[in-house]
Amino acid sequence: MKMTFDQNLFTQVGLDSGSLTMLGGVTHRFLEAGQYRGVVYRGGESIGKFYINVDKNSPVAQANIDLAAFDTSLPAPATTATGTICGCQGEGTKAETTFEVNPKGYAVFHVSAGAGGYAVRASKAAEDPKQQNQFDSRELNREDIFSAVVLRPGTYSVSNGLNTKAKGKITIGYPKIGKTAYRPPSPAKIVCSEGGFEPANVELQPGQAVLFQANAPSRITLELVKADDGPAGRPEHTRGGWKKAALPEQKRKKA
Amino acid sequence: MSHITIAASAKAFQQLFNEVEKNFSFTKSDSANFGPFSASYSVSVHLSGGNLQLNNDNTFEMQDVDIVFGTLDFKLCLDLPGFCIPSFCIVPDPWNGCLVGFPGFCIGGPICVDLNLSGLTSQITDLKASLVPKYYVDPARLAGWTDLDAELNGHSNQWQIYIDPVWVNVALIDVPATIDNILVNAITNAIHNLFPSWLPGWAVDLIMAFLGPIVDLITSLLGITTSIAEWLSNLLSNVFGLVGLLETAIADYFASKYPLYQFEDPFPVLPASGGLIPVKIPIRNLAATIDSQEMIVQANVGA
Amino acid sequence: MGYTDHCDLYAAVQEDGINLVAQHVMRQRPSWFNYATQYVSDHPQIACVPVAHTIDVTHYSNPLFKVVSPVPILGADSPPVGLNFCVQLVKAQVDFHPGNVVTLPAALSPPLAAQHLAMHVKICGGMDCPSEFVKDFLPTPTSYGEATNIRQPQQVVPPTRKLVCFCLDAYLVAHIGVQSIAGKPSLVGIVDSVDVVGIEPKGLSENINCYLKTTFELMLKEKLIFPISTMLFDLPLLSLATITAQLTPNPPIPNNPAIDDDQLKVFITITVAP
Numbered sequence: 001m002k003m004t005f006d007q008n009l010f011t012q013v014g015l016d017s018g019s020l021t022m023l024g025g026v027t028h029r030f031l032e033a034g035q036y037r038g039v040v041y042r043g044g045e046s047i048g049k050f051y052i053n054v055d056k057n058s059p060v061a062q063a064n065i066d067l068a069a070f071d072t073s074l075p076a077p078a079t080t081a082t083g084t085i086c087g088c089q090g091e092g093t094k095a096e097t098t099f100e101v102n103p104k105g106y107a108v109f110h111v112s113a114g115a116g117g118y119a120v121r122a123s124k125a126a127e128d129p130k131q132q133n134q135f136d137s138r139e140l141n142r143e144d145i146f147s148a149v150v151l152r153p154g155t156y157s158v159s160n161g162l163n164t165k166a167k168g169k170i171t172i173g174y175p176k177i178g179k180t181a182y183r184p185p186s187p188a189k190i191v192c193s194e195g196g197f198e199p200a201n202v203e204l205q206p207g208q209a210v211l212f213q214a215n216a217p218s219r220i221t222l223e224l225v226k227a228d229d230g231p232a233g234r235p236e237h238t239r240g241g242w243k244k245a246a247l248p249e250q251k252r253k254k255a
Numbered sequence: 256m257s258h259i260t261i262a263a264s265a266k267a268f269q270q271l272f273n274e275v276e277k278n279f280s281f282t283k284s285d286s287a288n289f290g291p292f293s294a295s296y297s298v299s300v301h302l303s304g305g306n307l308q309l310n311n312d313n314t315f316e317m318q319d320v321d322i323v324f325g326t327l328d329f330k331l332c333l334d335l336p337g338f339c340i341p342s343f344c345i346v347p348d349p350w351n352g353c354l355v356g357f358p359g360f361c362i363g364g365p366i367c368v369d370l371n372l373s374g375l376t377s378q379i380t381d382l383k384a385s386l387v388p389k390y391y392v393d394p395a396r397l398a399g400w401t402d403l404d405a406e407l408n409g410h411s412n413q414w415q416i417y418i419d420p421v422w423v424n425v426a427l428i429d430v431p432a433t434i435d436n437i438l439v440n441a442i443t444n445a446i447h448n449l450f451p452s453w454l455p456g457w458a459v460d461l462i463m464a465f466l467g468p469i470v471d472l473i474t475s476l477l478g479i480t481t482s483i484a485e486w487l488s489n490l491l492s493n494v495f496g497l498v499g500l501l502e503t504a505i506a507d508y509f510a511s512k513y514p515l516y517q518f519e520d521p522f523p524v525l526p527a528s529g530g531l532i533p534v535k536i537p538i539r540n541l542a543a544t545i546d547s548q549e550m551i552v553q554a555n556v557g558a
Numbered sequence: 559m560g561y562t563d564h565c566d567l568y569a570a571v572q573e574d575g576i577n578l579v580a581q582h583v584m585r586q587r588p589s590w591f592n593y594a595t596q597y598v599s600d601h602p603q604i605a606c607v608p609v610a611h612t613i614d615v616t617h618y619s620n621p622l623f624k625v626v627s628p629v630p631i632l633g634a635d636s637p638p639v640g641l642n643f644c645v646q647l648v649k650a651q652v653d654f655h656p657g658n659v660v661t662l663p664a665a666l667s668p669p670l671a672a673q674h675l676a677m678h679v680k681i682c683g684g685m686d687c688p689s690e691f692v693k694d695f696l697p698t699p700t701s702y703g704e705a706t707n708i709r710q711p712q713q714v715v716p717p718t719r720k721l722v723c724f725c726l727d728a729y730l731v732a733h734i735g736v737q738s739i740a741g742k743p744s745l746v747g748i749v750d751s752v753d754v755v756g757i758e759p760k761g762l763s764e765n766i767n768c769y770l771k772t773t774f775e776l777m778l779k780e781k782l783i784f785p786i787s788t789m790l791f792d793l794p795l796l797s798l799a800t801i802t803a804q805l806t807p808n809p810p811i812p813n814n815p816a817i818d819d820d821q822l823k824v825f826i827t828i829t830v831a832p
Contacts, residue, residue: 007451010458153457175460181467206461230460256820258575261790262561262568267828270795403614414791518791524579524784525587532618534586536579538791548560556578 008115009151013227017146017212017220018138018161020067021116026109026137027145030054030122033103036135038122040070047071052099052107052122061105067118074114109137140192140214147187148220149209153228158200160192161219168197170222174230175206184208192218257540257553268550269307271515272317275418276302278513281504282326285495291476292333294490299326300501305379311547313385314421320379322425322501327372329491333442333476366449368441372434377498378426384509386543386550387419390520402521403532415514416543416552420506427492430484438483439469516543516552564810565825567803569789573654573675573820580650583782585610589621590781594644597718599623606682606723607648628715629685636697637711642686642718648725649680654820665753666731673817674750679728681770684721691716728754728770732778734815734822736805742785743805745815745824747778786824795828802829 008022015024030036033054040048048070052063068074101107109120123134139162140146150156153174160166168190175182187209191198194216204210212220263271279302286295305320393410405411446466450459466472473479479486492498521535537557544551561568571579584591588611598605602622609622628640653659657670660678670676698711730752737746752771757763786805787796796803805814806825816823 007453010455151458151461152455174457175464177460177464177466177468179468180471182461182464206457206464228457230457256572258572258578259789260561260568260570260572260821261793263793263795264560264562264566266830267562267566267795270798270801270828270830271793274794274798401612401614401617403618516791516793522788522791524788525583531587531589531620532614534583536582546560549562551561556575556582558578558581 006113008113012116013150013152013154013224014156015148015150015220015222017140017148017218018119019116020109020111020118020120020137022111022113023151024146024148025111026120026140027106027147028109028122028135028137029103029106029143030101030135031103032124035125036122037125038065038120040067041119041121042071042117047118050097050099051125052101054101054103056103058100058102058105060101063099063101063105063107065099065107065109065120066112067109067120068111068113068116071114071118138219140212140218140220141216142214144214144218146212146214146218146220147209148212148222149207150204150222151206152224153206153230154224155226155228156222157225158190158197159221159223160197161221162217163192163194163196165194166192166196166218168200168202169225170201170210171203172208172228173203173205174228187211189213191215192220257542258555259538259553261552263550263552265307265309265549268309268315269305271550272305272307272418273303275509275513275515276305276320279505279508281501281508283497283500286330287495289494291478292331294332294495295330296491296495296497297326297328298324298497301325302379302505305382309545309547309549313545314383315385315545317382317384318380320382322377322379324373324375324377324428327375329370329372329487330367331370331438332367333473366442366445368438368445370434370437370441372430375428375430377428377492377501379423379505380426381422381424382505382509383421384418385421386515386545387417388541388543389415389417389514390541391415391517402535402537406519406523406533406535411519413517414520414538414541414554415517416541417511417514418509420509423502423506425498425501425505427498428488430488430491432482432484434487435470435483438473438487442473443469521557565806566828567790567793567795567826568823569786569826570821570823571789573652573659576652576654576822577650580652584647584650585612586615587620588615589624590777591647592623592644593626593646594623595628595640595642595715596625597628597642597715598644598721599625601718604718604721605644605646606684606721606725607646609646628713630713635710638713640713640715641688642715642721643684644721645681645683647679648682649678651678653677654817654822656818656820658820660729662731663729663753663755666729666751670731673813674731674733675747675817675822677730677732679730679774680725681728682723682725684723686716686718686720687722688716688718726754726757726766728752730771730774732774734817736786736815737783739783739785742787744783744785745789745822746783747774749775749778786826789824790826800831802831803827804829 006022012021012023015021017024017026020026030052033056036052036054038050038052039046040050050065099107111118119137121136150170150172153172156170156172158168158170184207185205188202188204189211190202190213192212192214202210212218281300282298284295284297287293301323303321303323305317308316308318310316391413393405393412396405396410396412400408402411443463446463447459450462473483477486521537523533523535525534527533539555539557541552541554588609592605592609594605599621602609611622615622623644629643631639631641651660653670653676655670655672655674657668657676660676662668662670662676731750732747733750735746735748736743738744749771752767752774754763754766754770757766787793790796795801803826806827808814811825814825
């Protein structure tokens with residue numbers, strides 16, 4: 001029996017807030033009530049649309065929008081071995097086309113499966129000449145949050161494509177088998193401002209999330225600079241096969 | 256006075272005993288389900304060595320006879336339904352909630368490991384026995400046959416001297432402490448074998464880190480409260496009852512399967528030659544005794 | 559004191575046992591102990607003593623007698639004439655030192671010497687006395703002259719109704735030696751002296767004694783040789799590749815094989831290969 005993993009979790013080592021994958025999501029607040037129309041892009045191609053009704057009377061504080069659900073190239077809705085992932089609403093279901101959220105709530109754009117590469121753009125469905133309420137995940141701002149998890153150990157450079165001054169470094173430690181089962185620590189937070197990243201250098205454990213809060217226009221990218229493949233001499237991961245368990249010479253037990 | 260007296264010193268008797276023990280063989284296989292795990296084994300055993308002591312009460316004792324498991328294939332299957340690595344958050348929401356999680360996954364189904372434990376040993380800590388002569392009449396011998404007819408047809412009668420055990424004590428199977436590492440490695444390999452081959456090494460290590468120490472996993476799942484070595488020794492020795500089976504098999508073997516000494520009756524003293532029949536001497540009143548110095552076999556020549 | 563104080567294996571046969579063994583050998587190998595002409599062999603009822611034998615002897619068509627040529631009548635050649643006869647060893651009794659079963663004649667210098675055995679053998683024999691045959695006998699004409707191209711007449715053996723039998727008591731003193739036969743150490747009897755009681759004159763007695771001594775020596779060397787392993791009922795130890803067995807030397811065993819206590823004893827030391 002073999003376990004099934006989504007290969008993308010382990011093969012996509014870089015992150016880009018403007019090209020979302022399973023390892024990264026974006027949170028946005030629609031502050032003004034009204035209906036918003038959103039478009040989902042994969043690369044430059046529009047693959048779906050949706051509506052968000054931002055209603056002061058809505059009890060919904062958080063609208064989870066799975067961008068993978070709009071991708072008809074994916075074979076089936078994402079599921080996992082355990083079924084539900086962290087109890088998030090809307091996962092593993094068909095793409096909804098209409099969402100609802102309170103203006104004090106959040107819209108969360110994430111990817112539940114597949115190779116990702118999605119971006120989302122939303123603006124008021126009614127005329128909005130100033131386009132003050134337009135949202136584009138490729139240009140985060142106004143306290144939008146880019147949530148990222150880096151699994152692959154190594155050193156990453158962090159940059160803001162919309163602010164050349166912003167440079168940072170994230171180091172992901174190599175997993176260690178400890179005395180107890182490993183669980184990632186709580187997320188770390190980095191603020192993206194006109195002056196750059198604060199803090200600029202962060203050390204994380206594998207699987208530990210990092211939240212980038214965009215206080216200035218941001219397109220966050222993480223790029224693997226130096227991979228950490230663990231201790232030297234670490235055995236290759238190959239199929240174990242059959243091996244004779246060599247027992248040491250027995251010592252006589254004397255009564 | 257008996258017509259014939261034969262004596263064997265302790266040294267010679269030890270050699271005779273070693274020859275008998277050399278021909279002992281025991282094979283057994285079994286399997287059982289113990290709920291959270293199942294196990295099976297297949298063993299073949301032989302005996303070797305031992306220290307002899309002759310007693311003045313017509314008995315002898317053999318101690319420290321090695322029981323060597325020439326084959327001991329042990330299979331352990333851990334049934335791990337629902338043993339899951341819990342999901343952890345990939346995309347947290349700003350309130351320490353979670354939007355997208357690393358999918359939790361289960362090390363599901365049975366994980367089986369084959370351990371080749373060949374070479375493990377136990378011991379006959381003490382075997383006390385006397386000697387008992389038996390007269391064996393071949394059941395295939397026809398009623399009308401003379402002794403010579405029986406010999407020529409391969410069904411002659413036999414005098415046999417068997418070891419007649421008073422008791423046999425077998426120690427628990429001696430499992431070395433290093434079995435911990437062997438089992439942990441085997442289980443680790445079995446878990447690794449569940450992973451797809453494309454999974455990079457760091458990802459494997461990450462998952463193994465999530466699993467935690469395998470030895471904890473094993474002891475937890477198997478309900479081990481002592482060391483793995485003790486647990487395995489107890490499983491094989493007591494739960495599967497190999498020690499008891501061995502004691503019975505050893506006692507039965509010495510008592511009736513392989514005599515210490517046997518010879519044809521009548522005993523041929525001159526072989527057939529030039530068309531003349533062999534000369535055979537009837538042996539009567541065979542007795543075998545032991546004292547602190549030697550084994551003594553006495554017999555008379557029949558008329 | 560144990561049997562194996564100075565050795566690893568010990569085997570002993572008591573004289574009563576060896577005498578029973580001798581009886582079994584004589585009954586199962588009668589042709590080693592009964593010699594007769596063809597006619598007597600064909601008519602065993604005229605032998606001096608009935609030949610004791612087991613059922614297997616006749617069942618497996620073993621002979622009761624070793625057939626030998628008739629005793630030639632000296633000077634008779636037209637035709638040659640031979641007489642039927644038989645010689646039978648009818649009893650053999652062994653007495654291991656100390657002598658207490660066989661009473662040795664004075665000629666054998668009793669008492670029996672240490673490490674020796676005495677043996678009493680009863681030999682019966684008989685020959686035909688063909689008086690009627692001679693009365694009616696006519697020489698064969700073709701036997702006259704030196705005509706070399708004429709075939710010599712066959713030996714004539716007068717038919718026999720009865721042998722004129724006698725029995726002798728022979729005594730011998732012997733000891734036991736060890737000889738390697740086919741790689742196996744074997745026990746062989748060595749005859750020291752023989753005396754037949756009641757034979758006169760002295761020269762005849764000496765001739766008969768010599769004949770019997772030679773007979774017994776050759777018979778013991780040729781036929782009655784027993785591997786030492788036989789005394790141990792072929793103990794499996796002796797055939798193991800890891801075991802080397804040899805007669806225990808002197809010291810610590812002064813006589814090996816030994817004859818004492820009315821027994822024949824053998825002491826063996828084993829060496830176990832590592």
